Structure formats: C-alpha cells, structure tokens
Amino acid sequence: MNDLKFRDTDHAVRPAKSFALDRSNGKLMGVCSGIADYFGIDALWVRLGFVAGTLLGFGSFILIYLAIALIAD
Template structure:
C-alpha cells in the first residue's frame, strides 16, 4: 500500500522566522509551536554550555530555506 501524501520538507521557515527560521522550520516539521522550540533551544543552550547554539548555527547553514 502506498501513501498519497508527499514527504514533509525539512526546511527553514519564512513565516515563523525570528533570526534564521530554524526553530520555525523545526516546529512546522514536527507540528509543534515554534515558540516552544525556541524556549527549548535557549534552555538547551544554557544547560549544554553552548553546544545547542553550535547545532543551531550548523542547522542555519545546512537547512535549505523555503
């Protein structure tokens, strides 16, 4: 049985954008509020000592924009 739904695109958001659209794109992909992703990103950055911020920067460079 084949699915008729096309696969979701993992892209940066143009509509839910504050800095680069990475958190907005993640929120759209997983179906959660972009603000929740932003809060988790900030908390993760503080707890990880900046590692999550580096992952954010990498995602900014690697994720295509819509």
C-alpha cells in the same frame, strides 16, 4: 460474514515530509520555526528548548543551531 470488512482500501498518497527553514515566521534565521512546522508544534516550545539547551549545554546548542541554519536550504 465478510472477512474483508476491516480492510483499508482507501490508500491516499501522502507527500514526503521535508524540512525547510521558515524565514517568514522565523526570528533569527527560521530554524526553530522550520523545526516547529516539521513536527507540527508551536515555535515557542522549540525556541524555549533551544534556550534551555544552550544554557544547560554550555552553548553547544548554538553550534547545533548554526549548523542547521547552514545545512538547511
């Protein structure tokens, strides 16, 4: 038998993932939409996470959101 039959010979080069604000689908500055695009999930879940984090974290997620908006792009 051929011992190399399970060897992966198809090496596709994938472009590196990069984070960017998605201003076209974003509501405020595109932060949540950009995070959702990066991780491949729906932006609604990221927005709900930020709202829950803001309410439970005494507003600290607002600072995180603003920091991401200023640093990205």
